[in-house]
């Protein structure tokens with residue numbers, strides 16, 4: 001009883017945030033905690049409200065794209081449900097990795113028997129390096145582009161440079177009007193910490209424009225409880241562009257002098273306080289503009305501003321000071 005009392009008082013002490021716009025949510029989950037729905041024709045998506053993966057039913061078997069561990073055993077349940085309804089095979093014959101991260105593919109080993117695994121060559125290298133038994137390395141790899149033709153269906157895989165991770169690929173379904181691109185845009189929602197925990201920020205910022213070069217109507221982003229639209233991508237691009245402008249303004253308008261005056265003998269304290277001041281100044285107008293427009297803008301914008309600010313300084317060299 002003591003622990004539940006402690007839990008209640010701790011929860012009450014946590015901060016409140018702006019309400020999540022209804023449009024950010026997707027369909028209701030079933031009793032097992034997932035939703036499976038048709039994207040178009042024989043392409044389906046599965047969500048638990050936070051993570052997404054996709055599968056294609058074909059006359060030769062099922063092609064699965066990603067296996068998030070939070071969905072885990074529900075992936076095969078979803079496939080079984082659809083295959084039974086459509087009267088097709090429920091056997092997963094091919095597995096495609098979007099990228100190597102465990103949060104999207106830590107259930108890959110559930111599909112281990114007689115499955116052909118396909119991924120980018122960097123995905124293979126990273127999975128061999130990290131040696132996690134839940135994510136067996138793909139046997140079939142590609143460098144730039146690869147067209148899969150499985151059971152009469154066409155899937156276009158492309159690596160267009162590093163972004164969220166070094167190996168993150170574009171998965172285009174030209175005959176299903178759909179693009180799958182993971183961990184770049186969370187439709188209706190702000191990116192989580194530091195641009196969805198991305199490694200290459202110029203690549204991350206450029207990715208949505210590449211996504212829009214493809215023809216598609218449906219977007220599978222890998223996160224949140226609903227699919228995306230082209231308007232969701234455009235809104236995300238505006239959010240990131242406004243953030244970039246706001247950060248540049250903060251970097252040239254916050255005066256670093258007082259931080260170094262106060263912490264003259266401890267430069268790390270000065271830098272820490274200056275980073276905080278830049279981040280707060282850059283984030284404030286973005287939080288103001290996007291709260292109520294993009295869900296959790298008030299939760300996560302500050303973290304993403306910090307990471308984009310460091311990229312603008314370190315990758316782009318903006319506001320860099322050369323000693324005379």
Ligand SMILES: [Zn+2]
Nearest residue numbers: 101164165183
């Ligand atoms: Zn990732």
